[in-house]
Amino acid sequence: NAGVTQTPKFQVLKTGQSMTLQCAQDMNHNSMYWYRQDPGMGLRLIYYSASEGTTDKGEVPNGYNVSRLNKREFSLRLESAAPSQTSVYFCASSEDRIWWKTGTEAFFGQGTRLTVV
Amino acid sequence: QKEVEQDPGPLSVPEGAIVSLNCTYSNSAFQYFMWYRQYSRKGPELLMYTYSSGNKEDGRFTAQVDKSSKYISLFIRDSQPSDSATYLCAMKNFGNEKLTFGTGTRLTIIP
Numbered sequence: 001n002a003g004v005t006q007t008p009k010f011q012v013l014k015t016g017q018s019m020t021l022q023c024a025q026d027m028n029h030n031s032m033y034w035y036r037q038d039p040g041m042g043l044r045l046i047y048y049s050a051s052e053g054t055t056d057k058g059e060v061p062n063g064y065n066v067s068r069l070n071k072r073e074f075s076l077r078l079e080s081a082a083p084s085q086t087s088v089y090f091c092a093s094s095e096d097r098i099w100w101k102t103g104t105e106a107f108f109g110q111g112t113r114l115t116v117v
Numbered sequence: 118q119k120e121v122e123q124d125p126g127p128l129s130v131p132e133g134a135i136v137s138l139n140c141t142y143s144n145s146a147f148q149y150f151m152w153y154r155q156y157s158r159k160g161p162e163l164l165m166y167t168y169s170s171g172n173k174e175d176g177r178f179t180a181q182v183d184k185s186s187k188y189i190s191l192f193i194r195d196s197q198p199s200d201s202a203t204y205l206c207a208m209k210n211f212g213n214e215k216l217t218f219g220t221g222t223r224l225t226i227i228p
Binding site: 004039040041042043044045058059090092105106107108109110111 | 121123125158159160161162163205207215216217218219220221
């Protein structure tokens with residue numbers, strides 16, 4: 001049982017380049033999330049998908065796009081990378097969007113370390 | 118001012134000591150409180166979950182929420198070197214998707 005798998009684990013981009021971060025979960029979860037983690041800022045929600053076919057903006061969506069390809073996969077795309085997007089990106093999934101109310105867990109992947117130079 | 122404040126540490130304690138980790142918050146609407154543990158180069162994992170005020174115990178871990186003071190704590194008893202990690206508090210109110218995280222406290226347990 002792999003849980004939440006993110007690819008790649010590391011990436012260096014030049015300013016203006018584009019890339020897609022991939023995330024897949026094998027727990028049959030309905031909801032998936034993309035966070036970024038920066039020193040002194042904590043984890044911040046970029047986008048989320050409450051269920052297959054839906055996506056919504058989180059706290060810091062500017063400069064990103066997402067695609068919920070199917071129930072398993074949720075990708076994050078940077079169309080024109082900027083140095084401010086240097087961060088560690090985490091994908092997470094949960095059984096449903098009210099996991100926080102029921103106390104069930106949201107599971108995180110191991111992260112993608114992205115550097116934009 | 119940040120909605121959630123957490124001392125980043127680092128905090129170093131000897132093995133076997135009791136560890137106290139804390140967060141304060143400003144949003145009185147927060148009702149759901151969590152502690153995550155994050156090992157180096159790994160994703161966060163849920164450690165404790167508490168709804169509203171009160172205490173919750175799970176093995177060596179105790180989570181406390183004091184809504185009147187807007188203060189939450191995580192206590193680790195009989196600390197072990199394997200407890201060395203960054204601990205993130207997180208909290209949420211009903212009605213939106215935002216889970217607000219603290220910046221994390223880096224803890225090292227010295228054998």
